[in-house]
Amino acid sequence: MTSLLARAPAPGVDTRGVVALIGFQKIGNLGLGYLSAVLRRAGFDVRVIDIEQQPSEIVRQVTEADPMLVGFSLIFQYYIRRYDDLMRRLRLAGVGCHFTMGGHYPTLSFEQTMIAAPELDSVVRFEGEETLLELVETLRAGEDWRGIQGLVHRRNDGVTANPPRHLAHDLDDLPFPDRDFEATEVLGRRGMPILASRGCARTCSFCSIHTFYRTAPGKVVRLRRTTEVVREMKMLHDERGITVFLFQDDDFPMFGPKWRAWAHDLVDQLEASGLARKVIWKLNCRADAVDIDLLSRMRDAGLYMIYMGLESGDAQGLVTLNKEISVDQNLAAVRMLKDLGIRFEYGFMLLDPSSTFDSVRTNVEFLRQIIGDGCAAATFCKMLPYDGTPIKDALAASGRLKGDVCAPDYDFLDPKLDAFYADLAQVVEVTGWVHGPHALTLQLGWAHTEVAVIRKLFPRLPDTDAYDATLRRRTAESNAALLGVVEQLADFHEAGVGRRPDPQQLRRLCAQTLETVVNGRNAFITRHQRVLLDALDAAAA
Numbered sequence: 001m002t003s004l005l006a007r008a009p010a011p012g013v014d015t016r017g018v019v020a021l022i023g024f025q026k027i028g029n030l031g032l033g034y035l036s037a038v039l040r041r042a043g044f045d046v047r048v049i050d051i052e053q054q055p056s057e058i059v060r061q062v063t064e065a066d067p068m069l070v071g072f073s074l075i076f077q078y079y080i081r082r083y084d085d086l087m088r089r090l091r092l093a094g095v096g097c098h099f100t101m102g103g104h105y106p107t108l109s110f111e112q113t114m115i116a117a118p119e120l121d122s123v124v125r126f127e128g129e130e131t132l133l134e135l136v137e138t139l140r141a142g143e144d145w146r147g148i149q150g151l152v153h154r155r156n157d158g159v160t161a162n163p164p165r166h167l168a169h170d171l172d173d174l175p176f177p178d179r180d181f182e183a184t185e186v187l188g189r190r191g192m193p194i195l196a197s198r199g200c201a202r203t204c205s206f207c208s209i210h211t212f213y214r215t216a217p218g219k220v221v222r223l224r225r226t227t228e229v230v231r232e233m234k235m236l237h238d239e240r241g242i243t244v245f246l247f248q249d250d251d252f253p254m255f256g257p258k259w260r261a262w263a264h265d266l267v268d269q270l271e272a273s274g275l276a277r278k279v280i281w282k283l284n285c286r287a288d289a290v291d292i293d294l295l296s297r298m299r300d301a302g303l304y305m306i307y308m309g310l311e312s313g314d315a316q317g318l319v320t321l322n323k324e325i326s327v328d329q330n331l332a333a334v335r336m337l338k339d340l341g342i343r344f345e346y347g348f349m350l351l352d353p354s355s356t357f358d359s360v361r362t363n364v365e366f367l368r369q370i371i372g373d374g375c376a377a378a379t380f381c382k383m384l385p386y387d388g389t390p391i392k393d394a395l396a397a398s399g400r401l402k403g404d405v406c407a408p409d410y411d412f413l414d415p416k417l418d419a420f421y422a423d424l425a426q427v428v429e430v431t432g433w434v435h436g437p438h439a440l441t442l443q444l445g446w447a448h449t450e451v452a453v454i455r456k457l458f459p460r461l462p463d464t465d466a467y468d469a470t471l472r473r474r475t476a477e478s479n480a481a482l483l484g485v486v487e488q489l490a491d492f493h494e495a496g497v498g499r500r501p502d503p504q505q506l507r508r509l510c511a512q513t514l515e516t517v518v519n520g521r522n523a524f525i526t527r528h529q530r531v532l533l534d535a536l537d538a539a540a541a
Helices: 030-041 055-065 077-092 104-108 110-116 129-141 209-215 226-240 256-273 292-300 315-320 327-340 357-371 390-397 415-431 440-457 464-495 503-527 529-540
Strands: 018-023 045-050 069-073 098-102 122-124 151-155 158-161 184-186 189-194 242-247 280-285 303-311 343-351 401-404 407-410
Touching: 018 030, 018 055, 030 045, 030 069, 030 129, 045 055, 055 077, 069 077, 069 129, 077 098, 077 104, 077 110, 098 104, 098 129, 104 110, 104 122, 104 209, 110 122, 110 151, 110 158, 122 129, 184 242, 184 440, 189 226, 226 242, 226 256, 242 440, 256 292, 280 440, 292 303, 292 327, 303 327, 303 440, 315 357, 327 343, 327 357, 343 357, 343 440, 357 415, 357 464, 390 401, 415 464, 415 503, 440 464, 440 503, 464 503, 503 529
Parallel strands: 018 045, 018 069, 069 098, 098 122, 189 242, 242 280, 280 303, 303 343
Antiparallel strands: 122 151, 151 158, 184 189, 401 407
16 A cells, blocks of 8 residues: 555645644754645645744634644643643634644543543544644545544544554655754754654653554654765755754664664765764763764764763662663763763653662762763753653552642652652752753753864864863862752751751852853853854855
8 A cells, every 4th residue: 555655646636725733843843844844745835833932823823824724743741731722712713623633642641632632623643644644635625534544533422543553664755854943053053953763662661752652553663764864964954054963863773783783874974975074963872872983983973962861870760760771881881971072961860759868869979970070060850750651650550640641740658758859849949950941050051062062063272171171160069069959958858967958048059150150151252253253154155
């Protein structure tokens, strides 16, 4: 049977219907980009709308477009009420067309989604390109859409799920995704997201990604051809001036002989295309995929940063999270990246359902080992039990699950840990240390990213090493202070030793550190402004 994705519009069929797709755009929504590209290739007029605009502005854009379908992309399940409110506003404004929704949460919890958003007509499950295309073609023809494979719809006061559609077999059948969003910029260098693969072979208990891909029929992990990945990169470089590429793969293909061979071939293609000295790129991987020979080649071909989901520095924590990796492997990966001169970011869960005060202290010591030198900013969170994850099901079965879809939560086995976390969350939130768009941790991370970009994409500046050393020292001081606060609160709540830190004093410390970092950064950039601008001009020419 010929795939709809590979089929051209039938001659003489009017496919100029308008489709509105609504979702987050600031982070570069490639999911919407692929949907949009498939629909546009089939002749539809697609309007991509950013959910972060004011609701009144979204309503205005949708009513002016007068679409045949509005598709809602739900990335974060705790935004379901926000989407429900928007749908109600659209209906009140007279928008009577078909409403559908896609994403991990609607796919895995479709009944709850249809209940939480009564204005929805359907849910598109799993990978949506082929299902959405068939849906809009059916709507355009005025035919019954309820039997379409991969759809969920309402029936007899209930919800019916049609058989799931196979995952896309060949990712290169898909057109390059539309990018209806602005490029990110780092010192004038333009960045865009890109994908080399879909799926994840891992089975972490806190993540719904593997559940999403394993529940649908088809191959869980699929890789694009390296020639196509590099062709897309070259197109973006030549046509849009993109020099920073952010691979959004859930697990970049590097683990095991077959994927390492693929990654080596990607480097070969980058070198053959001439991009290896013109662009830089970032990827996501696990610590057990870090290989010195491969990463040496990738670094020389533009790899400048890696994000690793380390998640825990405690052996039991790693078991609870089903990471299937050891603390020593995490530490070895960090050491290797430092030796290779590749900067890294990381995900870390200070607390999980198995946590004890001892594991908290073990995690603090682990963080000191990896970022005590200021190579990256200290960051952490509490593991939250999202829908579609094995750990949520386990917590529900044990009676520990609480909260709702917008704020899922659980109690710790030690009640004192609940009080500790509540105190820690307040301190971190009040001070603006870890969370929030202007948090010290995020600003330090951005400063480290700038240094990495300068080293890769600009002429060598004479005092870069000195500035980098100062930034690392400031970051190390911030890390030490934050980790000290964690230990101080742990001692206070477990044994009543010492006292709570003063949030206002910590706020002042954060503000002073941030001011020092920003002033140092601005002075460094100002000293070299002419060189940086000349480099950008030369690249543009």
